[in-house]
Amino acid sequence: MPQPEKELNPEGSPEEWFGAELRYWRKLSGLSAAKLGPMVQVSPDVISKIEKGKYRCRRDLAEQLDEVLKTGGVLARAWGMVFGDADKKRRDADSAPMGTVEGTIQVHQGRMLGGDTSAQLPGSLASVDRRAFLAYTSLAAVAPIDLARLVAPTAPPELPKRIRPTELDQLSLVADYIHRADNTHGGGGMLGNFASRSMEYAIQLLTVDCPEQLRPELLAHVARLGIVVGATHFDAYSHDDARVAFKIASECAEEAGDWWLRAKTYSFLSRQATWLGDPDKGLTYAEQGLVRSDRLTPTIQAMMHSARARAFGKMHDVQGTLAAVGAADEAFSRSNPAEDPPWMHYYDEAQHHGDTAHALFDLSIHKDQDPGRTAQRFGAAVTGHSDDYARSRGISATKLASLIMVKGDPMQAITIGHKALDDVGQLTSKRAADDLKELRRFAGKHRTLDEAAYLRQRITATLQA
Template structure:
């Protein structure tokens, strides 16, 4: 039973007044406790209580996250400017809250030092605070032998090494590849989510370890690559706060490593997540940020980011913006040379490009009555090209294709495609695929006279209930 919260004294100091404001906005979210709010804004559970009591100074970035989470309309960010003018200059603030392994300095290429005053390290610390830090070894120990064999994740040592070596870098790369394969073939939930979470916790802990100068770029790039695949996995499982944290860690590490390719990929991930959860404007901003200095990117990477822009415009119901962005994506992809791409971009082939652009066009068909022909053709290309290794992508494209035809074409054909999609979705732990199935179920409900449509809806309900 939670203990009653102690009364605050907002008149005692500006800092305590700020704390009282935070509590007021938290309590407007019925039943939300301080310990619950902490993880939602990537700080340890005790930090919110300490800020409310005036025991810790809040950082500007945290105030902004609190505004977003509590929907204050920017009240706390404005209050921060009045109360904590010099808060960012302090070492002992709410994000770091005392001694932390991340207060050790990390020297990065080009002389940049990530230390206790650097907001990047604060975000890294926030990501792991309050969690059990098992590392990959903890995941391996929890899995049955058969699962361990299929996931093939290297076992991380139980203790931090004295310094970063090629062994840790190879483990990070190997683990990223394993999560990427498992996520695409099984979905981001279940054991894949556990594996991704614990692998990321281990990687973040490694950032506090001394790294020889000649390995710094490789090490930071390996952490960035892992952050990207973990972010994608968490996004698929709808643990969106963890996904954003992983993507942002990846962005910081990619930037520090000077790796423009990984940087572009992190912004692509952030863009797609923002678009999916209903913020296409933020998604568009992320995608266009990824395109900064686009001459440093490969044609395939530019296509990837333009498809994200197209999907953002599609959600905004901006016909001209969507069609222009799809055209730019197509033009870039036509110049694609796989030999120039990083190995981890191999997933972005004809099928991936077709599916991504089809999703953007799908929104125009459904919301603005555009011709469904182009979207249907692209979904068909995606479905035909995705094999078992990309079962989730195939399932999502097939479900969207069924929904498109159900709404704008032959319902009998749509029902047949829907059953094929269910064959794949039933073997996945993907919240995204499940939501697309719900949409197909709603669209099939328009055909109340059809016994086959009813059977499809019944099968969808049964699949989602498992």
């Protein structure tokens, strides 16, 4: 007579929670550990040890288990939450800086680059809630992050019993606030934590009873919130959090049938992939966002072609970049703000010039393409951005200074670099910080210039502040 299986404690540790999930799906399929093991090319003892939290499941094994147990990808996503997060922490520890650079420059601006801005809040949802979340999102590959743990405050807000227009208005107000704060100050610090909590609450709203006529609006509002939350995490280099938010946004937009929001999510997925060194994936995302471009406004088309141009630029594909920039310019020439949703109003002439200039930057630096055209676009972006878009203005100014430092008059570049620091030094933006590091590196090539040395020292002091 077979012995009864040991009762599991899914709250004991992340590994034990993962094991409990495996047992849940195994039993749902009517399989014993002895039968399941050979089906995924491991011993029954390995299955038992994983279920008890005593064995570290491999990613490929989790994927095999998903396929055999027909979970819809739940275990692979759970693997990312449990084991992927541990891998990420080890990688972060291995890459931590071993010391600080000496600097004696007094910098009155400088709040950027603290420690890890994606610190998780204590607490977690019950296992059944996590399972429901994993099953609901049906994402192909969730990043190694437990979204539930990210945003569970000590006393989470009480959910309504039924969705009303009031909840939709609140989602809109929160998304507007995060968007403004992100563009003005950057995505780091407290904003990232607030954004995460807001996203978790929005996800929970999807489980609340909702009148049929309000369901598409609810999905669209969650999608829009996911976009701004993802953008905030992207700027703070919390890339796993950003990817999850963008994926949720894309699914909600798809279900809502909102082609405009769908394109916006793919625009950000494209930009993130390109930024992380995978322009081929970035180009794929951009092309996906342009599906049925006839349903997109000219402004949104221009945004998507700019994303394509950025990907081609990182590939150093001259013809592809120039063609994509041309397509973006042509679409933007037909832009009519009255046709655009309110959340697209940020994409004005300054934004368009900045986005396309970023695409051309790599060609000017690496492929000896005309730097004047790139500089002109960056200059228009710097001039056109208001204080509400201080981050975009600061980043464009930094890139302009880098371009001129390499291809033009270094003294002019130094002047522009100091002005860029006035904006960038006030931000909590790791993207802006990386651009400053690039400028510092380019300035280092002018070692005979005392002014270049001073700019480098000021950049170093700003990054450390």
